[in-house]
Amino acid sequence: MTTSLVRFAPSPTGYLHIGNARPALFNWLFARRHHGRFLLRYDDTDIARSKPEYAEAIAEDLGWLGIVPDQVIWQSQRLAIYDAVAERLRAAGRLYACYETPDELDRRRKRQLARGLPPIYDRAALKLTAEQKAAFEAEGRKPHWRFLLEAREVAWDDLVRGPSHVDCASLSDPVLVREDGSYLYTLPSVVDDIETGVSHVIRGEDHVTNTAVQAQIFEALGASLPVFGHHNLLTTASGEGLSKRLGHLSLRGLRDSGVEALAVAALAVLVGTSDAVRPVASLDELAGLVDLAHVSRAPAKFDEHELEALSARTLHQMPFAAVADRLAAIGVAGGEPFWLAVRGNLTKFDEAKLWWQVVAGAITPVIADPAFAAKAAELLPPEPFDGTSWKSWTQAVSAATGAKGKGLFMPLRQALTGLDHGPELAALLPLIGREKALKRLAGESA
Numbered sequence: 001m002t003t004s005l006v007r008f009a010p011s012p013t014g015y016l017h018i019g020n021a022r023p024a025l026f027n028w029l030f031a032r033r034h035h036g037r038f039l040l041r042y043d044d045t046d047i048a049r050s051k052p053e054y055a056e057a058i059a060e061d062l063g064w065l066g067i068v069p070d071q072v073i074w075q076s077q078r079l080a081i082y083d084a085v086a087e088r089l090r091a092a093g094r095l096y097a098c099y100e101t102p103d104e105l106d107r108r109r110k111r112q113l114a115r116g117l118p119p120i121y122d123r124a125a126l127k128l129t130a131e132q133k134a135a136f137e138a139e140g141r142k143p144h145w146r147f148l149l150e151a152r153e154v155a156w157d158d159l160v161r162g163p164s165h166v167d168c169a170s171l172s173d174p175v176l177v178r179e180d181g182s183y184l185y186t187l188p189s190v191v192d193d194i195e196t197g198v199s200h201v202i203r204g205e206d207h208v209t210n211t212a213v214q215a216q217i218f219e220a221l222g223a224s225l226p227v228f229g230h231h232n233l234l235t236t237a238s239g240e241g242l243s244k245r246l247g248h249l250s251l252r253g254l255r256d257s258g259v260e261a262l263a264v265a266a267l268a269v270l271v272g273t274s275d276a277v278r279p280v281a282s283l284d285e286l287a288g289l290v291d292l293a294h295v296s297r298a299p300a301k302f303d304e305h306e307l308e309a310l311s312a313r314t315l316h317q318m319p320f321a322a323v324a325d326r327l328a329a330i331g332v333a334g335g336e337p338f339w340l341a342v343r344g345n346l347t348k349f350d351e352a353k354l355w356w357q358v359v360a361g362a363i364t365p366v367i368a369d370p371a372f373a374a375k376a377a378e379l380l381p382p383e384p385f386d387g388t389s390w391k392s393w394t395q396a397v398s399a400a401t402g403a404k405g406k407g408l409f410m411p412l413r414q415a416l417t418g419l420d421h422g423p424e425l426a427a428l429l430p431l432i433g434r435e436k437a438l439k440r441l442a443g444e445s446a
């Protein structure tokens, strides 16, 4: 049985944003669902813009989401491999030298547009004689290299978009190698997909045209095509595009704002699909929900308010096992009973600390009616407390004082927690314990 291999291939030119999380997760969840492997590939051939600290941040941000790659490769370490492949393409007549400057190309494009023609590269460089090339070189010009596209339609069955096609006759021959010998994204990506055995390429629809070009490169290199899937892109709530380089909606910014990674993951892959956005308890659960065929065609808006609400709902159903280490890390020791008592009241995880303080630390009780509080203290049952202690106690207090409803519960809540709102007191009372409860009912800070 051949296992699938997928990859996420960001350029380390900035911090990952919520849009980048979408392909990262679609690939990761695809690998989980199909018992495949996930490759993280740093597309760092743009030496001027790529930075090791961004690569480190990418690994960290993916780790926060729960993505741990099976393999990591760096394109900057594989340049000799691309050189050899470029040489093969040159020898086959598919990669040709061009000497136009950006200004010349720009002028040509403007002339074409003025004449109502599509601004496609006219392949003038193919007609250059050896002497003309030598003259350019003597002037100090260095060539950039274009891939000779076949003027035909490239078709594939897209995992998201279904039967898809691009007519390469309407495209310029793409530049694969710059004047300085560095590679654009296009060729190294194909070479690595072939060498590493990538079976499925899942990425944003900003790559649809690339796919047609790259399909021709795969074929020129005698390789079979992977399966392609192009998902819609995420925009800001007001519809703007996202860019790593411009620092939009970064995953680390979201993490610092205190939202749950699982909520970010769920929203990143469920928004813009026909499936409802809903909280999940694990990435495995999400892997079972996500279906690339349900992804919409239109761009999807990412709304931070929706994320905050989803994050809270994610916390409300989060099992204790999933947070035990995080609770310990913020000094909360109440175990599962504490977590189950407070999780429904959290909008952010860190608020658990506040409730721990209410349970185990000292609070200033609010006592409006000392006589009522004294009566309640007198009726407080002996320990051990359990889930029924609250009910039997409040029934007894109600019978003795005539207080009911809010008039019964609010003064008890204010005395026991110092607050007007909070988790169910039936669950808090056993955690607070009899000794502390008595002190608080007596108006002491405890």
Ligand SMILES: Nc1ncnc2c1ncn2[C@@H]1O[C@H](COP(=O)(O)OP(=O)(O)OP(=O)(O)O)[C@@H](O)[C@H]1O
Pocket: 009, 010, 011, 013, 014, 017, 018, 019, 020, 022, 023, 202, 203, 204, 205, 206, 207, 232, 233, 234, 235, 241, 242, 243, 244, 245, 246
């Ligand atoms: N807004 C977006 N929504 C969904 N996917 C996106 C979005 N922007 C980029 N991607 C996807 O993220 C992956 C990594 O792309 P890339 O590193 O080029 O990111 P980028 O944000 O476009 O960065 P840059 O601004 O540096 O070009 C690709 O699969 C790309 O399709």
